Amino acid sequence: MKIIDIQICKYDMSLLMSHFSERVDKTMLRNICTAFFFVGCLSCSTALKAQHFFDFNGKSVSPGTKEHFTITIADQDTATFIPVTVFHGKESGPVLGITAGVHGYEYAPILAGQKLIKEIDPEELRGTVILVQVANVGSFLGRSPYTNPLDDRNLNRSFPGDAEGTITERVASFISEKIIPRCTYFVDAHSGDAPEDLMPYSAYYQHDKKEDISSKGREMAKHMGFDHVIVFKTTDKDYMKKGAPSLYCSAQAFKWGIPAVDIECGRLGMVEEKFVEKIVAGLGSLLNYLEMTDGDPVVSQGIAFVEERSYMSSSYTGFFYPLKSGGDYVRKGMKIGYITDFFNKTRDVVYADTSGIILYMLGTPPVNKGETLVAIGIIKE
Numbered sequence: 001m002k003i004i005d006i007q008i009c010k011y012d013m014s015l016l017m018s019h020f021s022e023r024v025d026k027t028m029l030r031n032i033c034t035a036f037f038f039v040g041c042l043s044c045s046t047a048l049k050a051q052h053f054f055d056f057n058g059k060s061v062s063p064g065t066k067e068h069f070t071i072t073i074a075d076q077d078t079a080t081f082i083p084v085t086v087f088h089g090k091e092s093g094p095v096l097g098i099t100a101g102v103h104g105y106e107y108a109p110i111l112a113g114q115k116l117i118k119e120i121d122p123e124e125l126r127g128t129v130i131l132v133q134v135a136n137v138g139s140f141l142g143r144s145p146y147t148n149p150l151d152d153r154n155l156n157r158s159f160p161g162d163a164e165g166t167i168t169e170r171v172a173s174f175i176s177e178k179i180i181p182r183c184t185y186f187v188d189a190h191s192g193d194a195p196e197d198l199m200p201y202s203a204y205y206q207h208d209k210k211e212d213i214s215s216k217g218r219e220m221a222k223h224m225g226f227d228h229v230i231v232f233k234t235t236d237k238d239y240m241k242k243g244a245p246s247l248y249c250s251a252q253a254f255k256w257g258i259p260a261v262d263i264e265c266g267r268l269g270m271v272e273e274k275f276v277e278k279i280v281a282g283l284g285s286l287l288n289y290l291e292m293t294d295g296d297p298v299v300s301q302g303i304a305f306v307e308e309r310s311y312m313s314s315s316y317t318g319f320f321y322p323l324k325s326g327g328d329y330v331r332k333g334m335k336i337g338y339i340t341d342f343f344n345k346t347r348d349v350v351y352a353d354t355s356g357i358i359l360y361m362l363g364t365p366p367v368n369k370g371e372t373l374v375a376i377g378i379i380k381e
């Protein structure tokens, strides 16, 4: 845009020069034209860059700055808060919403969010980034996988939430009402919770009747540097039906017409720098792709798309011994783990029910009958 501005102004100037060159002193004319050129450029680019304040939670964020918010969420008995950073670019552009810590024991995305405070420069940004640093502070401070100990609810099964409900429902409601509708694009960042041995991937929502936002989500998911992209096929899902709760944070965005991506990066509730960095790089790449920052997005060569997943669940309560890890390729019939009772007697041997890649595997010993042991992604050639 900037280059076009200057070309237009140069064109105006040369036109002026040729028009009047026969009649007036050339030096004087050059001076007038140079002044015209700068004023013109300034006003052209100011008009194109014009960026307003971004009003959020009762505060106006100035263009080219960032603001941190600590948003109190409370009911009669208990209180929590949501830490949010708003980066408001100098130039206008889309609004990207990012949530970390919807599961507060998933540290890689939470630590990536902390790094983004320095990584995203609002002076260099086009548009706005709303970054929820830790959506589920109750789960984070309580060191609680899956659920918020304040009300024992899973935030990522609580959307769209309820402003008059339990504390987790109120958190979901704030995100649904005050953040998601402001966004042009949305990313919910997760990693493997305490027992989850996950492989890194991005995932996008797909719906047959929402082709435009589905394909926009697909492009987002492709431009974040992951080798594997999972397709969340939602056409027949109950949570996409009108009036049904959307349950998941990013599904709420998708339901409201916003291209939405999930990422999973990190495992077993651990802090591993390589996964933190991968998330930072992936979100940076997405900002480049969305032209909110200057730079080239990273696209993995030969991305594998996973359109079908197979889930295998436990037939016993006891100890699970995995023989594979997240990211391993398996063939149908391959031995992938076994289950013992509380006296170390083998009760079941688990064989892969399909060929594919292990997206998720239970990575710690406790297992309850009916729980998911493994999710295998089926890759079509």
Ligand SMILES: [Zn+2]
Residues within 6 Å of the ligand: 102, 103, 106, 190, 191, 193
């Ligand atoms: Zn999660």
